[in-house]
Amino acid sequence: xxxxxxxxxxxxxxxxxxxxxxxxxxxxxxxxxxxxxxxxxxxxxxxxxxxxxxxxxxxxxxxxxxxxxxxxxxxxxxxxxxxxxxxxxxxxxxxxxxxxxxxxxxxxxxxxxxxxxxxxxxxxxxxxxxxxxxxxxxxxxxxxxxxxxxxxxxxxxxxxxxxxxxxxxxxxxxxxxxxxxxxxxxxxxxxxxxxxxxxxxxxxxxxxxxxxxxxxxxxxxxxxxxxxxxxxxxxxxxxxxxxxxxxxxxxxxxxxxxxxxxxxxxxxxxxxxxxxxxxxxxxxxxxxxxxxxxxxxxxxxxxxxxxxxxxxxxxxxxxxxxxxxxxxxxxxxxxxxxxxxxxxxxxxxxxxxxxxxxxxxxxxxxxxxxxxxxxxxxxxxxxxxxxxxxxxxxxxxxxxxxxxxxxxxxxxxxxxxxxxxxxxxxxxxxxxxxxxxxxxxxxxxxxxxxxxxxxxxxxxxxxxxxxxxxxxxxxxxxxxxxxxxxxxxx
RNA sequence: CGGGGUGUGGCGCAGUUGGCUAGCGCGCUACGUUCGGGACGUAGAGGCCGUGUGUUCGAGUCACAUCACCCCGACCA
Numbered sequence: 001x002x003x004x005x006x007x008x009x010x011x012x013x014x015x016x017x018x019x020x021x022x023x024x025x026x027x028x029x030x031x032x033x034x035x036x037x038x039x040x041x042x043x044x045x046x047x048x049x050x051x052x053x054x055x056x057x058x059x060x061x062x063x064x065x066x067x068x069x070x071x072x073x074x075x076x077x078x079x080x081x082x083x084x085x086x087x088x089x090x091x092x093x094x095x096x097x098x099x100x101x102x103x104x105x106x107x108x109x110x111x112x113x114x115x116x117x118x119x120x121x122x123x124x125x126x127x128x129x130x131x132x133x134x135x136x137x138x139x140x141x142x143x144x145x146x147x148x149x150x151x152x153x154x155x156x157x158x159x160x161x162x163x164x165x166x167x168x169x170x171x172x173x174x175x176x177x178x179x180x181x182x183x184x185x186x187x188x189x190x191x192x193x194x195x196x197x198x199x200x201x202x203x204x205x206x207x208x209x210x211x212x213x214x215x216x217x218x219x220x221x222x223x224x225x226x227x228x229x230x231x232x233x234x235x236x237x238x239x240x241x242x243x244x245x246x247x248x249x250x251x252x253x254x255x256x257x258x259x260x261x262x263x264x265x266x267x268x269x270x271x272x273x274x275x276x277x278x279x280x281x282x283x284x285x286x287x288x289x290x291x292x293x294x295x296x297x298x299x300x301x302x303x304x305x306x307x308x309x310x311x312x313x314x315x316x317x318x319x320x321x322x323x324x325x326x327x328x329x330x331x332x333x334x335x336x337x338x339x340x341x342x343x344x345x346x347x348x349x350x351x352x353x354x355x356x357x358x359x360x361x362x363x364x365x366x367x368x369x370x371x372x373x374x375x376x377x378x379x380x381x382x383x384x385x386x387x388x389x390x391x392x393x394x395x396x397x398x399x400x401x402x403x404x405x406x407x408x409x410x411x412x413x414x415x416x417x418x419x420x421x422x423x424x425x426x427x428x429x430x431x432x433x434x435x436x437x438x439x440x441x442x443x444x445x446x447x448x449x450x451x452x453x454x455x456x457x458x459x460x461x462x463x464x465x466x467x468x469x470x471x472x473x474x475x476x477x478x479x480x481x482x483x484x485x486x487x488x489x490x
Numbered sequence: 491c492g493g494g495g496u497g498u499g500g501c502g503c504a505g506u507u508g509g510c511u512a513g514c515g516c517g518c519u520a521c522g523u524u525c526g527g528g529a530c531g532u533a534g535a536g537g538c539c540g541u542g543u544g545u546u547c548g549a550g551u552c553a554c555a556u557c558a559c560c561c562c563g564a565c566c567a
Contacts, residue, residue, distance in 0.1 A: 022559095087565070123567095157491085157565050164566065217567095225567095237567060276567055309525050346527035364526055374526080490567090 015286045016161055018355045019044065019278065033159030033166035037275070040355065043299035045169065045278060049149065051201050051297065052171060052273070055193045061145040061173060066127050068150075069118040074126035077251040084218020085122045088155040092118040120153040125219065125244075125270055128174045129252040136176060136266060138257045143186070144176040162279030163236070163490045170274035176249070176266040178256060183267035184222075187243040190271045191224040194239040202277065203294040203407035204228050204284045205414055206238055207436070207485055209461030214445050217270075221245035227460040227485065229414045230283040233434015235460045235487035238280050241271035284410050291356030292379055294406050295399040301334045302395060303352045307345050307364030314339060321363055324373065324391055331392035333399070353378060358402050359395060379405050420483070424474045427486070431457045436487050438466070440480035442473035451475060451486070460485045 019041030023034035037045065053063070069092065075082045096112030121127065128146070136144060153167045173190060177183040191208055198206045206226035216223045220242035228238045249255070249265035256266055285292040295301055304321050308314040321337050328335045338348050345362070352360055362374040373391065376383040379402045386394055417435030421427045430437055441447060441459065452458055462484045471480045 084566095152567095154566075156567095158563090168567080170567085240567070272567080274567060307526050313525095344525050344527085344529060346525085346529085348528090350528045362526070366526070 012283075014354070015282045015291055018291060019282070020162060022161060033156065033164075035161055035165045035167075037169075040299055041278065044281075044293065044297060045275060047297040047299065048201070048277060049171075052193075052197055053147075053149075055197060056147050056171075056173065059189060059193060061147045061175075063149065064146045065148055065150070066124050066131065068121055070121050070124075070127045072117045072119055074130055075119055077126060078219050078247055080247070081125065081219035081251075085154075089122055090120040090153045090155055092120065121150070122152055122154045123270075123272075124148060124150070124152075124172055125174065125248055126252075129248040129254060129268075132174075132176055132266075133252050133254045136254055136256050139178050139259060142176055142178045142256060142266065143182065145173075145186075146175070147171055147173040160490070162282070163276055165275075168275050170272050172270060172272040175269045176254070177268070178258070178264075178266065180245070180267050183245075183269050184243050187222070187224055187241045187269040187271065190269070191226065191239075191241040194226050194241065194271075194273060197273075198226055198228065198238060198277075198280075199407065201294065201296040202281050202284075203296075203403060203410060204238070204280060205407065205411045207461060207463050208465070209463035209485065211240075211461055212445070212448060212459045212484075214448060215458065217242045219244060219247050220270075221247070225461050227436075227487075228280050228284060229417060229436055229487070230280070230490070231286075231413065232283070233417060233488075235436065235485075235489040236276070236280050236283070237460070237489065238277060239271075239273040242269060244268035244270060285406055286356070289350075289381070290354030292406060293356035293358065295358045295403050298356065298358055299334070300336055300355075300357050301399060302328065302336075302359040302361055303348075303357050304335065304337045304361045304363060305345055305348050305352075306337065306339055307362055311341070313365065314341065317363060317365070317368060320368065320388070324361070324363070324388065327392050328395060331396060333392070333395055349376070353381075359398060361395075377402060379409075422471070422474060427451075427457075427474055428455055431455045431486070431488065434488065436460070436485050438483040438485055439474050440471035440482075441484050442476045442478035442480055444476075444478075447473060447475050456488050457486045458489055460487050460489060 019038060021036045021038065023036050072091070075085065075089070093114055094108045094112045095114060096109040097106045098109040100107050132144065135141060149169075149171050151167055151169050155166060156164050159165055175183070175186050177186060195206055195208050198204045206228045208224065208226055211217075211223040211225055217240060222243040224241045224243075225237055226239045228236050230236055246265040246267060248268050254266050255263045257263060281293070281297070282291060285294070293299075304325060306314060306317040306321050308317055318337075318339065321339075325335050325337055338352070340348070349360060356378060358378050360376040360378070362376070367373050367385070371388050372385050373388055374383055374385050375394070375398065377398065414436070419430050419435060419437050421430055421437050421439045427437060427439060437457070448459055462482070466482050466484075468482050471483065472478065473480050
């Protein structure tokens with residue numbers, strides 16, 4: 001009997017469980033909201049990392065690493081920045097423990113108090129700019145294009161597995177430029193990288209645009225973003241790229257000498273994507289049978305399941321299985337043979353579907369006789385029997401098809417769930433049903449706040465590619481020059 | 491920090507108006523039969539019922555306290 005899975009809520013844990021668990025940190029409430037990334041989930045992250053890392057390097061960036069700890073005073077330098085992060089910082093106040101008198105426990109040694117507290121980085125702008133100060137003197141030192149792969153900690157009031165954990169992994173790029181124009185171009189270029197990565201690797205269509213002032217990164221002049229739509233109709237901010245102006249350069253006194261000898265503050269960007277992208281991947285594609293992972297980032301492309309009774313039969317099948325495995329591996333396909341003898345094949349099928357392995361190749365005595373194999377697609381759940389000959393080509397084709405199909409499905413979903421709305425009444429009705437809503441807004445923070453308070457919808461972004469159509473704000477009736485994207489979001 | 495809910499083997503749960511030896515499903519171990527879509531049988535292992543204090547002849551069950559977790563808000567990638 002097949003297990004029945006009905007509700008979407010059940011699926012969320014169904015989807016996550018293969019990749020990640022909540023950190024089990026016993027009695028300590030302080031670390032709630034951390035996650036353990038299991039090997040399979042981490043392999044997925046590593047694939048995403050590798051692809052992104054290559055894209056960064058192809059656009060002239062290099063990797064570096066900066067400290068986890070940030071002196072408290074650094075955060076105070078940029079007023080808006082500290083305002084934005086102060087409420088969610090973990091602070092190190094002591095550097096030593098000691099055994100309690102009864103010898104049964106440990107406690108903080110009050111004599112080991114730090115003179116200046118250290119902040120566990122919520123993001124690294126401050127410590128990086130403090131370092132850049134020493135790296136930049138002349139226009140010849142620019143542009144400086146660094147990326148860092150790191151963990152960060154944000155003490156959120158409420159956490160949510162993958163989407164908002166207390167600690168998460170990410171990459172953060174921090175660049176310095178000699179002109180405003182060049183910095184803006186950099187921020188835009190990176191947003192393009194993110195969009196490309198989401199589309200071509202994660203198979204997630206995203207809307208690119210700029211954030212409104214109230215949604216902007218603390219300390220940025222402009223925040224560009226990619227916004228994705230999840231299957232439950234909620235929006236997810238999947239990545240951001242910030243034009244920081246000269247804010248951090250001024251805060252950390254980073255000036256450079258130009259060709260003409262004049263001094264000026266450098267122009268900056270910062271940008272990042274995190275393990276939240278894994279959450280996006282899961283929530284954008286998965287179905288009631290479990291995960292659906294795009295081949296480009298899947299830890300495993302194909303599992304070979306030999307169908308056998310008894311050790312003897314397995315032996316006779318394994319020769320062919322190994323041959324196929326080698327052939328596929330030589331073609332660059334990530335493949336595994338599932339020859340566990342304590343599980344029935346049906347169970348294995350279900351398990352690999354749950355884990356989102358794009359292809360499954362079943363091979364039994366019947367195929368042995370016919371010189372065939374059975375290939376099943378995870379995305380469509382369809383099966384076909386094909387000759388063993390030329391299997392690598394067929395598998396490659398299928399992986400490409402799956403990659404495309406997953407994207408097209410997600411794109412179709414987004415298109416079917418994006419609505420143009422012109423009246424606030426319609427808006428209130430539509431927002432309950434989820435999806436992106438494209439509507440006119442008068443450009444004021446007051447209206448934005450009002451809408452948020454009344455409907456819980458936020459402006460996800462002012463999209464780059466929207467028509468510059470004239471219209472009237474759906475709330476105030478004031479003039480608007482383009483539609484913006486509203487949604488409820490994670 | 492407000493509002494609601496839950497704590498019982500690894501996981502998911504039941505446990506009556508307090509009652510005797512705390513159950514069930516999944517999973518786990520062993521053996522056997524099975525094996526082309528989540529198998530079955532038999533035999534096992536595994537629990538001071540979140541914690542503390544009380545009420546009682548007797549507490550998983552009642553009271554009070556406390557801790558933790560989940561959901562909904564405020565905050566946020």
